[in-house]
Amino acid sequence: MEIEKKLLLVRLPGDLGAYEKKEIEQGYLCTSPTLRIRKSNDDYILTYKKKAEKASKDGTICNTEIEAELDEAAYLHLKEKLDAPPLSKTRYIIPLGTCGELCPGVCEEDAGKALKAELDVFHGHLEGLVYTEVEFPSVDAAERFVKPDWIGEDVSADRRLRNSHLAELTDAGTLADLIAKSPKI
Numbered sequence: 001m002e003i004e005k006k007l008l009l010v011r012l013p014g015d016l017g018a019y020e021k022k023e024i025e026q027g028y029l030c031t032s033p034t035l036r037i038r039k040s041n042d043d044y045i046l047t048y049k050k051k052a053e054k055a056s057k058d059g060t061i062c063n064t065e066i067e068a069e070l071d072e073a074a075y076l077h078l079k080e081k082l083d084a085p086p087l088s089k090t091r092y093i094i095p096l097g098t099c100g101e102l103c104p105g106v107c108e109e110d111a112g113k114a115l116k117a118e119l120d121v122f123h124g125h126l127e128g129l130v131y132t133e134v135e136f137p138s139v140d141a142a143e144r145f146v147k148p149d150w151i152g153e154d155v156s157a158d159r160r161l162r163n164s165h166l167a168e169l170t171d172a173g174t175l176a177d178l179i180a181k182s183p184k185i
Contacts, residue, residue, distance in 0.1 A: 001052060002065040003142050004135045006161050009119070010152040012183050013094055016119070020093040024120075027079060027086035031164040034063075037070065037078045040091075044070035046078070059157035060142040084167050088123040096148060099137060103144035110137045117151070121185050126172050130182035131161065152181075 026038040034049035045067050052062035070078070079086065093116055096102060100111030115134060122129040132151060136142040155161055160175060172179060 002049070002061070002063045002135065003137070003139055004061050004133050004156075005142055005145065005154055006061065006156045006158070007117075007132050007134065007147065007154055008152045008178065008181050009130060009132060009150060009183050011150050012185070013117070013119070013148070013150045016092050016121075016185070019119075022091045022093070024089050024091050025086045026163065026167075027082035028084070028164050028167050029078060029081060031168075034164055036164070037075055037082075037086075039075060044072055044075040046070050046074075058143050059154065060136070060139060061156050062139065087126065087163060087167050089126075090121045090123070092119040092121070093117075094119055094132075096134070099141050102146055102148075103136075103141040104146065106141045106144050107138070110141045113137045113141075122166075125170065126166060126175070128179040128182060128184075129166075129172065129175055130185065131155065131178070 029035040036047045048066045096115040117132040119132040
């Protein structure tokens, strides 16, 4: 189960060069359910996602997710079958602390689990779009999350920011309001 929030930024969390980063290219073979291929640095992954039956009260994204490793040849073969050109983004991995520190009152089982922000900086036709995702061990933890001061508005419910939707866009004009809110890199 994947449980996450998508969040805009108030500002950058310092020098991005200080964090681990991944260069990501991903494309979609199907969007309902989601069937995605991804190249993340030198790793190749096939992902199946389906919206979970049980939804969160606060709009947190909950999906059933299954990942399988691909080799480069399989990735390139599937890439030829994409409905739209793949997305390109740089992802910065930013440690946030433990669930117990950032999700007050969370159960003991979740308290010691580390949280991280995955800050995505898009390239190509989505240049200027920046947001972060935080994954949680439970819906309860997600609903209790107290954001660091550099993280802003929760946009988990904004369908425009689903990666499968972003992949279908040929013009980022419909995202102008979100791009305007993104910090400049």
